[in-house]
Amino acid sequence: MDLYVSHDRQEETTEAKARWFQQLSLIEREELLCYFTDMILSINPKVAELKDAQPITGRIRVLREA
Numbered sequence: 001m002d003l004y005v006s007h008d009r010q011e012e013t014t015e016a017k018a019r020w021f022q023q024l025s026l027i028e029r030e031e032l033l034c035y036f037t038d039m040i041l042s043i044n045p046k047v048a049e050l051k052d053a054q055p056i057t058g059r060i061r062v063l064r065e066a
Contacts, residue, residue: 014064 010016021029040047 060062
């Protein structure tokens with residue numbers, strides 16, 4: 001995995017992030033999943049106990065800068 005810092009806003013789009021994720025190997029994707037799972041559980045250990053998620057009422061609007 002090439003590590004570098006970029007200040008290009010085009011690399012922050014959802015599509016750019018998806019392309020980045022798709023180029024990762026299966027092992028790298030699994031490592032990210034474990035990292036995020038550990039991070040979430042460290043912040044809120046009870047999240048694993050939550051069952052039967054319910055949808056929220058109303059609408060959700062996703063805003064993106066064009």
